Amino acid sequence: MRRFIVSLIANAIALWLTTLIVYGGIHLRPYASGAFAWVISLLFIALIFGIVNGIIGTLIRIVAFPLYILTLGLISLIVNAIILLLASWVTSWFGFGLIVDGFWWAVLGALVLAILSAIIGAILKPFARSR
Template identity: 60%
Template sequence: MSRFLVRLLINALALWLTTLLVAGVRVVPFAPGDTLAVVLTYLLVALVFGVVNGFIGNLVRIVAFPLYILTLGLIALVVNALLLMLVAWLTGLLGFGLVVDGFWWGVLGAVVLAILSWLISIVLRPVLGSSARR
C-alpha cells in the first residue's frame, strides 16, 4: 500500500511540474484558489492516470506489440499521448482535472511527464529504500 501511495505522489508531483513546463497541458482544480483543492485535484488526476495507464495502457501495449516492433518503439509516443488525452477527457467529464490542448501537446506532455516521473523516482530511490526498487 505504501508503494502505491509513493507512486501516486511521484505521479502527482511529475504532473504538477509538467503543467509548469508544457504550456498546452494544465490542470483545472475543482475549487480554484483553494490550495487543498488544487493538491487534491492533482492527486485525483494522478490516480486516474495511474488507473488508465495500468489497465488500458497495458492492454493497448499488448495488442499493439507488433506496431511497437515495426516502429522500433516510436508508437509509444502516440500511445502515451492518447492515454494522456483519455485522462483529460475522463477528468473533464467530472468538471475539473487535466486539460490537453491538442495531440502534439499531448505528445510533449507525455514525454515530459515520463521523464520527470523517472527522474523523481531516481532521486527518491535512496530515501525510500528497497520498496521503490520493486
C-alpha cells in the first residue's frame, strides 16, 4: 500500500511539473478553484494515468515489441505519448483533468514526464520500502 501511495504522489508531482515545463501544450483543469482542488485533481489524474499505463500501456507494449527492437526503443516515446493522450481523453469524461493540445505536445510531454518520473521516483524510492 505504501508503494502505491508513493508512486501516486510521484506521478502527481511529475505530471504537475510537466504541465509547468510544457506550458504551451499540456494544461491541467482542476474540478474547482483553490489549492486543495489542484492537489485532488493532480492525484486523480495520476491515478487515471497509472491505470491507463498499467492496462492499456502494457497491451500496447506487448503488441509493439517488434517495433521496440527495430527502433532500439525509440518507439517508446510514441507509445508514451499515446498513453498520455489516452489519459487526457479519459480524464475529460469527468469534466476536468489533463488537457493535451496535440500529438506532438504529447510526445514532448511524454519525454519530460519520463525524465521527471525517473528523477522523482529515485528521490522517493526510500519512502516506498516497507519497514
